[in-house]
Amino acid sequence: MSRKPLPPPDPARRMRGFEAASGFLRDPIRHASESRGFAVARLLTHWPEVVGEDLARMTRPVKIGYGREGLGATLTLLVASAHAPMVQMQLPRIVEKVNAVYGYAAISRIALTQTAATGFAEGQATFAYEQSSAQNTARPVAPEIAGKARDTAAPITDPDLRAALEALAQNILTRRRN
Template structure:
């Protein structure tokens, strides 16, 4: 029986094992971003970090348009009509944050496009509401958790054990 030669690994094949999910999506995101004028994909993928949590809930970056001279781009943001006046007041701060991503004054204007809460087409630019505060813990469960961690002297360890006990006591059981 003749032995077959093993196929040579192609240069395209990854030989590093598991990769982070974003590593697999980096090129498609970059290509999609560049088609909309975003030379730095970080502006799209990390919008909450760039704009801040409050402004990120109210806005979505749509495109960057460059003028004829190439200097001073215009960033177009999607914003709910009810939030537009508040976002308008925060534009100077937002412009500084966006330009810090680029490393120079790439964006000279920010244009707001007002829309409904779900964007132009339903579901394409959904604005997430502010997260709801968790309900206060049940006093009976708090007392049981405090009782469970009662003998521990270290305050940080006792606090962690109380939190663990509360999580165990409040979890849903099948």
């Protein structure tokens, strides 16, 4: 089998050298975002800038739906269920910020879709949580228990696994016996 040779270059086409990758991706990204109702892809790509870092850690825009109710669309946000009440209180602020991106009152309502931290629909959406200070503080452990836990995990060569097993051993050894 022989391959067909490439056709000669079209002389009418202007050779521009290398083009920016964003030029090749602009149309597919616009088509994908428009199929989800996002006329302005900036809402998806710059979500933390639109609503702020604190709300962006708790929410992800999922889709924009245009209903029969009249003017204004419904923005659906993916929210971890633990943060839903806090986000619910800030809905008027989110509407203002999103409409500022569009330049007119494009969004009139926001619907919240609650999920677990592992997410579901949006490719396992990840949320950046800040651990509370109660989780960051470690309880003091007796030196003999810490030494016994260290000796138990000593044969493990991987440092991360050894630290995790050492912490597990400390938890087991400090657990109250009934």
